[in-house]
Amino acid sequence: MSSSDVTWGVAGCGEGGVFGLSLAGRIVGAGAQNAGMDLAGLTAVVTGGAKGIGAGIAERLVAAGMHVVIADLDENAGVATAARIGGSFVRADVATTAGVRAAIDTARRRPGRIGVLVNNAGGVEGPGFPAAGPAEWEHTLDLNLRAVMLATQLVLAPMAGHGGGVIINVSCSFAACSGRVAVAGRASSRSPL
Numbered sequence: 001m002s003s004s005d006v007t008w009g010v011a012g013c014g015e016g017g018v019f020g021l022s023l024a025g026r027i028v029g030a031g032a033q034n035a036g037m038d039l040a041g042l043t044a045v046v047t048g049g050a051k052g053i054g055a056g057i058a059e060r061l062v063a064a065g066m067h068v069v070i071a072d073l074d075e076n077a078g079v080a081t082a083a084r085i086g087g088s089f090v091r092a093d094v095a096t097t098a099g100v101r102a103a104i105d106t107a108r109r110r111p112g113r114i115g116v117l118v119n120n121a122g123g124v125e126g127p128g129f130p131a132a133g134p135a136e137w138e139h140t141l142d143l144n145l146r147a148v149m150l151a152t153q154l155v156l157a158p159m160a161g162h163g164g165g166v167i168i169n170v171s172c173s174f175a176a177c178s179g180r181v182a183v184a185g186r187a188s189s190r191s192p193l
């Protein structure tokens with residue numbers, strides 16, 4: 001097994017909702033190798049899974065038989081969502097190295113191996129470009145790009161060594177809009193995904 005045994009998918013979001021994901025019991029269409037992978041008994045990590053799109057993905061993965069670890073900043077919503085869907089919650093700021101490590105470490109302590117990572121937490125807080133200052137800009141890059149790279153790095157070897165897995169990066173349709181100043185923060189931090 002090598003890292004090529006891990007399927008990469010990019011889920012996009014736009015006015016039509018999430019596209020590129022179908023999680024009705026199996027991973028379908030997220031990539032060639034692991035399409036049809038049986039998810040039952042495996043562990044999934046969903047960053048930003050306390051609410052919104054991440055909570056919806058987490059719920060679908062639980063329905064597919066996975067144990068889902070929701071890693072989110074929002075403890076109240078995270079605890080409530082985990083209780084509602086039957087998953088677990090870890091408070092983690094994935095814009096930080098410690099937060100990403102906490103998320104993945106929590107998942108690795110589960111009995112089932114990590115089969116799915118959903119890098120869902122993201123967005124732009126505060127003013128967009130060009131009003132954003134360096135600290136805000138760093139935070140956008142840390143959340144939208146660095147967190148995805150670090151979480152992927154931490155799960156890649158265990159996934160590849162144990163039968164493969166699926167990594168889904170929730171991106172943004174603005175990632176394709178690199179020429180538009182108004183969305184430059186989102187576009188430049190997400191186009192690498």
Ligand SMILES: NC(=O)c1ccc[n+]([C@@H]2O[C@H](COP(=O)([O-])OP(=O)(O)OC[C@H]3O[C@@H](n4cnc5c(N)ncnc54)[C@H](O)[C@@H]3O)[C@@H](O)[C@H]2O)c1
Binds near residue numbers: 121171173
């Ligand atoms: N909703 C849309 O129309 C839309 C459009 C384009 C892209 N997206 C992308 O889809 C993803 C989910 O969007 P949503 O609308 O469900 O968002 P949301 O605001 O409803 O939920 C985001 C979740 O991420 C958590 N979060 C934020 N920063 C975090 C951090 N540093 N560490 C851990 N958790 C953090 C929040 O607490 C929240 O629970 C995001 O990546 C977003 O950029 C959404």
